[in-house]
Amino acid sequence: MTACAEAPAVNSLTAKEAADGWILLFDGKTMDAWRNYRKDEVSDGWKVVDGTIKRVGSAGDIVTREQYEAYELTLDYKISKGGNSGLMFHVTEQGNTPWMTGPEIQIQDNKDGHDPQKAGWLYQLYKADEDATNPVGQWNTLRVVISPEKSEIYMNGTKYCEFVKGSDDWNERVANSKFGSMPLFGKATKGHVALQDHGNEVAFRSLKIRPIAK
Template sequence: MRSAWGVVFAALGLAVGVTGGCIQRQVEEADGAGVDAAQEQPQNVLTPEERTAGWRLLFDGVTTAGWRGYQKDHAPAGWTVEDGLLTRVASAGDLITEEKFSDFELVAEWKVGAGGNSGIFYRGSEDEEWLYHTAPEFQVLDDAGHPDGQSPLTSAGSDYGLYAAPRGVVHAAGEWNSARILVVGNRVEHWLNGRKTAEYMLGSEDWAHRVRESKFAQWPRYGTMEIGHIGLQDHGDRVWYRNIKIRVIG
């Protein structure tokens, strides 16, 4: 794993700017009064500026192409596409990308129903019984309606169970939120609705201490993958995703 993350992260600011501000506008629209306007814009498409900057769609708005169930060779029926939204409608297990990613910038928009719980996994392996045994998680949650929302360590935008998210960032159940995950070498950032909610270094002393004090201590491969799948968690609740885009770094 690489250590020259400072230079790379500085360069990322320029790279995001090259997109013509499209990603940032989506974040701003999802962070307040612009939500309705954002819904009127074309969804699950790339602008010419995004294409030039290297962005790709992970969800085409029509099919589950590029996705499959965890430890399966197909996308389970419980994950389906409705009105351009990738949604969990029945028990299906976690959904993962067919492709693996190492260093990347990922953006997505999500919403949950009342009390809803899901998550976005990254650098996950299929070698364990469950995806969360290896993959860190960007928590997707209705903070106000789910017990996990009572703790910053397990609230929306947190690195689930390890790094707390600030209060008052997530929108209410049924409203759209924007997620951004940046992974370069060992360095990870979580952003929710335009605000950084978690930042950490995989493998650092601080990270290792937190893992030892958490439930993840029983899974020695947790957070150790240098490349792996992106995953969407089936936690038994309705969740909707759209505009899932990724830019591979390096």
Template sequence: MARVPPAGDRQAEAGRQVRTAVTMIRPAVVCCAIGLAGFAQPLGSNPQSAAKWQVLFDGTSLDAWRGYKTDKVPQGWHTVDGTLAKDAPTADIVSKEEFGDFELELEWKIGEGGNSGIFYRGTEEYDHIYWSGPEYQLLDDVKGADNKTRLTCAGAAYAVYPSPAGHLKPVGEWNATRIVTRGRHVEHWLNGFKLLEYELGSPDWEARVKASKFVAWPNYGRAMRGHIALQGDHAGALAFRNIRVRAL
């Protein structure tokens, strides 16, 4: 005859079985929760990273911009078909906000023979922003007057570091520019290609500046924080879109 365990033993055994079942269920619940969390966020999305971007031009508003040493946007700059554009020479525009370490992305399209530039970390201590802020050159490399040397062709750190040829799209097509600054390190990108990088204040940079016209302005490239600016004083059509920046 089989031995019947005492009531106390039967209760203890039942308790052990329940605890074992709960222990087995918990990992499954956790795994399920993790799996659901993964489905809740689209593949490849990064909300925290995306939230860092600051739009400087959304296709309609110029609220993030003003003129150099003035509170108003100069006449000649206008919005059309979702772009920030100019058709004739006008004054430069600068970002109202200053930036130090940042990543800037924008698209630009230039007319035949056109010439412009993007300045960064510019100050308002001089008569012109290009006397203080380094420039990412924008140019029609085929017919632009500055096409005689790669030091002043599209993507160059104007008159200081040359850009390689072969990455610029034809006149009338959109180009994608990216500028990265971290401390004294600067990178120029065009259409997904890194064109150049340099170190502000390095012996090489100092020698190049000394050999350029910028030697006339002691504070050229010295500011670690300043305005982003778009050059407007050259002839020809010019348009920008999708301008955004984020602090690094």
């Protein structure tokens, strides 16, 4: 009989993940690793519900207390019918909102959502040719690799895109997007991870990050 690889439980690390340098950003019980954007604490609109970080009311965007440069990040999300949210990286607090500095990976219900930018796309910059999302009510897993050499986005194990921040291709796409008029957008090489409150119910779990040494 072949031994099965150790599978991580929800909101936990396997022994191998811990040895490889993974860090939990949510333990299923507290939101100590997070705070609201430009605030010291987390608003009442975000609650820990059944082992998830859940947007239950007017909440505002939340960011990690720590800042990260190059890393691999994974999380599970469950979006509501017609719902919208987002995951942002390299966010600084120089802008009025996180998306003015940090590029956003779209999270939404692709079937009944109203935004033409689909889940897993890097908002207005890089899209996918297929839809690997699961239906509303089911969990989806985002995996993101952010590094100066090459960044990648995966949805439920399917590679959606790759890009190099600051490359000619990147700069051209930014210039042709709504972010072209924002001088701070995408410029930071280190920053917070952010979860977006877009006015809809969304839940997150198993948020974990592995810093990559330069």
